Amino acid sequence: MTEKRFPKITEEGLAELRSRIGVKITNTVEPWNYEATRDAIRHYAHGIGDDNPLWCDPAYAEKTKYGTIVALPSFLFSTSRIVSGYCGGLPGVHAMWAGADWTWYKPVLRNDVISTEAYLKDLVEHQTRFAGRAFQQIYHVDFYNQHGDKVAEADSWVFRTDRDEARERGTKYADVKEKVERFTDEQLEEWYKLYENEEIRGATPRYWEDVEVGEPLPRMMKGPMTVTGFIAYAQGWGGLYIRANKLAWKLFRAHPGLAIKNRFNIPDCPERVHWEDEFAREVGVPGAYDYGPERCSWLTHQCTNWMGDDGFLYKAKCQIRRHNPVGDVIFIDGVVTRKFVEDGRHLVEISQRAETHRGELSAQGTALVQLPTRNG
Numbered sequence: 001m002t003e004k005r006f007p008k009i010t011e012e013g014l015a016e017l018r019s020r021i022g023v024k025i026t027n028t029v030e031p032w033n034y035e036a037t038r039d040a041i042r043h044y045a046h047g048i049g050d051d052n053p054l055w056c057d058p059a060y061a062e063k064t065k066y067g068t069i070v071a072l073p074s075f076l077f078s079t080s081r082i083v084s085g086y087c088g089g090l091p092g093v094h095a096m097w098a099g100a101d102w103t104w105y106k107p108v109l110r111n112d113v114i115s116t117e118a119y120l121k122d123l124v125e126h127q128t129r130f131a132g133r134a135f136q137q138i139y140h141v142d143f144y145n146q147h148g149d150k151v152a153e154a155d156s157w158v159f160r161t162d163r164d165e166a167r168e169r170g171t172k173y174a175d176v177k178e179k180v181e182r183f184t185d186e187q188l189e190e191w192y193k194l195y196e197n198e199e200i201r202g203a204t205p206r207y208w209e210d211v212e213v214g215e216p217l218p219r220m221m222k223g224p225m226t227v228t229g230f231i232a233y234a235q236g237w238g239g240l241y242i243r244a245n246k247l248a249w250k251l252f253r254a255h256p257g258l259a260i261k262n263r264f265n266i267p268d269c270p271e272r273v274h275w276e277d278e279f280a281r282e283v284g285v286p287g288a289y290d291y292g293p294e295r296c297s298w299l300t301h302q303c304t305n306w307m308g309d310d311g312f313l314y315k316a317k318c319q320i321r322r323h324n325p326v327g328d329v330i331f332i333d334g335v336v337t338r339k340f341v342e343d344g345r346h347l348v349e350i351s352q353r354a355e356t357h358r359g360e361l362s363a364q365g366t367a368l369v370q371l372p373t374r375n376g
Contacts, residue, residue: 007092017089020120032238033078036071036112047236048297071108074297079114083141083156091257097292099319100156113146135160194221201308208346208371217334220302225328233294241269289323299365310372318365329357
């Protein structure tokens with residue numbers, strides 16, 4: 001058995017963490033983006049492989065009802081480290097982002113300035129195949145623009161797990177550990193047709209009256225997963241602990257539990273599970289894997305492609321079910337499960353399921369989309 005080397009979940013640590021429930025967080029770490037600039041929006045969109053001109057093309061966006069570039073809904077991940085998984089308590093214990101429940105109230109437009117308020121909402125114990133005893137740490141975050149308007153709110157959660165327990169006794173990834181699965185050129189070409197045929201609804205309205213319950217959304221693909229893709233997302237989202245030189249030293253000095261020695265005995269961040277296979281395996285995962293907020297953003301990407309410029313993504317909930325290591329291919333399928341009118345909103349409910357190319361459940365979610373009506 002490998003020597004135990006990581007901090008453990010303790011009753012004292014859990015008691016201290018529970019004392020924070022409901023207390024407003026005042027020492028929030030600086031976000032990646034304060035402002036929804038043209039470049040910030042585009043970088044986030046491109047980080048998830050989304051080239052919708054409403055987010056990326058000023059000339060196109062000027063002709064829409066917004067008159068300017070709009071931030072894709074998931075862009076708000078880049079304006080709060082807490083909603084993205086930066087969690088307090090249990091120093092040195094691994095944290096895995098595992099889901100979010102979003103509500104959006106207003107669009108975020110180009111050059112809007114975003115501020116946030118956050119607090120720890122709950123701490124829930126679970127028994128998992130991945131690491132045995134684990135704790136779901138749930139935060140609530142409110143988002144405001146420069147006018148004081150509340151543009152969105154979200155509950156998001158991480159799972160705190162024992163790295164040694166996951167590595168030594170976790171059974172979730174027993175079938176894929178140390179396995180390299182090579183694809184044929186023919187497989188890749190067949191899958192790439194989904195990219196070639198990906199439809200952005202855009203300026204063509206999707207009217208509420210025309211939608212039928214049981215109607216499928218076009219299948220969306222993400223992948224095949226590469227470290228390059230994970231880094232592309234981090235460029236737009238900002239990461240949680242990615243710091244260089246003096247700033248890395250200052251972070252580890254303030255939070256020693258984040259400093260995990262690499263093979264050169266140099267302190268480095270726990271986030272390197274997303275690009276370093278060796279370290280990912282130490283925490284019980286088959287290899288370097290994607291980011292949780294990234295996958296949540298993929299599900300909302302499917303909805304915004306489908307709804308068009310005149311639609312509005314009102315709510316979305318995503319639950320992460322497994323890691324997507326390098327080499328995985330993800331297929332996202334959605335179906336309309338309900339349509340109804342509530343408080344004057346004409347809404348469509350969508351159920352989503354993301355599976356790997358092996359048929360394993362990667363993530364699942366639901367969304368509420370507000371659509372225009374033919375009578376205005």
